[in-house]
Amino acid sequence: MDEERLLPAEARRRIRCNEWTRPTAGMASGYTQANMAILKKELAFEFLLFCQRNPKPCPVLDVTEPGLPIPRLVAPTADVRTDLPKYRIYRHGELTDEVHDILEYWEDDMVAFLIGCSFTFEYPLMNNGISIRHIDEHCNVPMYKTNIQTVKAGRFEGPMVVSMRPIPHEDVIRAVQVTSRFPSVHGAPVHIGDPAAIGIVDITKPDFGDSVSIRPNEVPVFWACGVTPQAIAMQVKPDLMITHAPGHMLITDKRDEDYAVL
Structure with missing residues (x-):
């Protein structure tokens, strides 16, 4: 199937099943893609404030409820733990792992931020x-x-x-x-x-x-660029921060034009 013509749900299914592990540029063309940063609840307000003060690199599209991996506003059938091709795990500011899902890392007080992507x-x-x-x-x-x-x-x-x-x-x-x-x-x-x-x-x-x-x-x-939080993580050094691997985004159900202004 032509990857450009995939619908978001099918694109996410292929990613979840590890049928697609590459960067998502050009995949499901016409549908909005999102960067992601996941933090513990205790840091979520500070990070939300950071995004609000820095809307160019960190435009927030959705924020999940603590402990719930479902981005209800942009992709209510998605799961942020499995539906990106590759994730990065940062501990104390150091990149410690790259994985294809984060099921073993997910905790009940985690909050996921979906951030606009230039794709x-x-x-x-x-x-x-x-x-x-x-x-x-x-x-x-x-x-x-x-x-x-x-x-x-x-x-x-x-x-x-x-x-x-x-x-x-x-x-x-x-x-x-x-x-x-x-x-x-x-x-x-x-x-x-x-x-x-x-x-x-x-x-x-x-x-x-x-x-x-x-x-x-x-x-x-x-x-x-929405990779800015990863550069911030290297400097701020939170105990744990999970992000998308650069170029490996969450494909949402939103159309690109949903975010366009006339």
Whole structure:
């Protein structure tokens, strides 16, 4: 079956059964994908406040009830413990494991945050004739830590992570226009052009994801990224934090256009 045409429930079934373990870019096109961060209830309010103060990298789409793994607003038949292709386990800020489900890690006081993902606006970009390099090259989107600092909330603070897509010079304005319609999934770019200006030393060596080719007629364009909580985890060092593995998202039942503004 063409992965782009899968309905969300079938896509999640394939992921749950480990029939799909790769990044989800281009899967179930037209349906919103979400980053995820899971924390113990005692840290949930501080993290929610952090997201509220940092809506560009951390736009919240849904928050689960403590101990309940069902994202009722965006995918009421999903289970956040099994329906992402790959998860990361952080203990005291250190990445300790990558797994395909988190059933053995789930506890009764955990809260899952579903955060908007820039994969959501890739389909609209393609509909406007702008190709997506990491989809064309069958790899993960490149992501980088920056020198852009987030707004502190309680114990949560640290650098913003950005995702990068090479855009032809003549299409940059259109890319800004298209993505600006999706403020709930990172919206307009945070930077266009020189990577060094936001603290990226070598654009060929992303901190997360894969390197992609940049052609002579293209400019790197950077969007705020929902992997930011993972960079924060490395700095804040909570006892336990579970996240999606970069590029491995939850596919929701929401259509991309549900989050578009006119």
